Amino acid sequence: MKDFFDGLKSGIPIGLGYLSVSFTFGIMAVSMGFKWWQAIIISMFTVTSAGQFSGIRTMMYPGHYLEMIISQITINIRYSFMSISLGQKTSERFTKVFRYILGFFMTDEIFAVASSKKTVGVSYFAGLSLIPWIGWTVGTALGALLGNILPESVMSALGLAIYGMFVAIVVPEVKKSRPVFITISASIALSCLFYYAPALKKIPSGFTISICAIVAAALCAYFYPVPENDSDTAGNTGGKYE
Amino acid sequence: MNNTQFFKYLFLMAGVTYLIRALPFAMITKKIKNTFVKSFLYYIPYAVLSAMTIPAVFYGTRSIYSALAGLLVAVIFSIRDKSLTTVAILSCAAVFVVELML
Numbered sequence: 001m002k003d004f005f006d007g008l009k010s011g012i013p014i015g016l017g018y019l020s021v022s023f024t025f026g027i028m029a030v031s032m033g034f035k036w037w038q039a040i041i042i043s044m045f046t047v048t049s050a051g052q053f054s055g056i057r058t059m060m061y062p063g064h065y066l067e068m069i070i071s072q073i074t075i076n077i078r079y080s081f082m083s084i085s086l087g088q089k090t091s092e093r094f095t096k097v098f099r100y101i102l103g104f105f106m107t108d109e110i111f112a113v114a115s116s117k118k119t120v121g122v123s124y125f126a127g128l129s130l131i132p133w134i135g136w137t138v139g140t141a142l143g144a145l146l147g148n149i150l151p152e153s154v155m156s157a158l159g160l161a162i163y164g165m166f167v168a169i170v171v172p173e174v175k176k177s178r179p180v181f182i183t184i185s186a187s188i189a190l191s192c193l194f195y196y197a198p199a200l201k202k203i204p205s206g207f208t209i210s211i212c213a214i215v216a217a218a219l220c221a222y223f224y225p226v227p228e229n230d231s232d233t234a235g236n237t238g239g240k241y242e
Numbered sequence: 243m244n245n246t247q248f249f250k251y252l253f254l255m256a257g258v259t260y261l262i263r264a265l266p267f268a269m270i271t272k273k274i275k276n277t278f279v280k281s282f283l284y285y286i287p288y289a290v291l292s293a294m295t296i297p298a299v300f301y302g303t304r305s306i307y308s309a310l311a312g313l314l315v316a317v318i319f320s321i322r323d324k325s326l327t328t329v330a331i332l333s334c335a336a337v338f339v340v341e342l343m344l
Contacts, residue, residue, distance in 0.1 A: 076262045
């Protein structure tokens with residue numbers, strides 16, 4: 001039970017960050033002609049930012065089913081890597097059934113927080129997933145039903161919550177590990193290249209993130225393999241996020 | 243949005259996303275021994291998060307200056323090992339304050 005509450009606590013900043021992003025999604029979906037409840041169901045069953053923003057654009061046209069499948073795969077393939085990565089540090093009790101159920105909640109942020117633990121238990125992961133999922137759903141509902149209730153200044157400020165959290169996950173590891181510093185430098189350089197280079201701009205962002213991360217992580221894994229006895233503790237930050 | 247079309251698309255979108263997440267999580271349960279793969283999996287979260295943050299963070303708020311202020315505050319407080327929540331809240335506050343001044 002304590003693990004569950006630890007998880008809940010760690011999920012609060014994620015949930016807050018999700019509010020503003022899903023709020024935007026709710027507003028956007030309704031403005032594109034979706035009913036409020038459709039926007040909410042999409043968020044409840046998908047829980048993916050880039051995937052949903054791209055998905056509703058495809059949904060506007062009848063019959064683009066293959067496009068939907070391909071775009072969702074390319075945008076979301078990064079989750080597979082996260083699932084494999086986190087699957088390596090789950091506790092004994094994290095059996096297949098739990099993996100099929102809780103795998104649903106593998107978002108970038110939930111993964112990042114969970115992987116900062118040495119071992120991830122079922123209760124902890126369930127607790128960690130709950131508030132972000134509620135935040136994502138409630139944010140969508142608020143956006144879809146109420147539109148712009150929050151002043152723009154507050155929305156704008158909330159826009160940084162997710163990134164602030166990312167920084168708080170990455171920086172402590174950068175302090176400890178030079179290869180991680182090199183990894184993120186390479187990843188950032190690639191990501192800027194894809195964002196600003198005219199020929200590469202049009203590639204969907206979920207897909208470019210996967211490319212940048214895979215290339216950067218593969219290069220560093222090749223040049224800076226994690227020493228054998230270190231790898232068990234890799235990513236463990238001493239329970240700071242408990 | 244017509245309901246039949248909506249639910250067909252929803253089923254595809256949610257189904258594909260779920261399988262991408264859950265299948266590798268459920269199927270790959272053995273400890274991976276290969277050093278390259280292990281190192282790759284250790285680096286991947288940091289690579290994903292940094293690629294998602296930069297440059298997108300610069301355009302996440304109403305002004306690039308407030309975003310820079312928020313990012314700077316986040317970096318400073320993470321160097322000091324503050325918790326996720328603290329860093330997130332302080333960086334939001336920085337954005338808010340800087341936008342008041344602009």
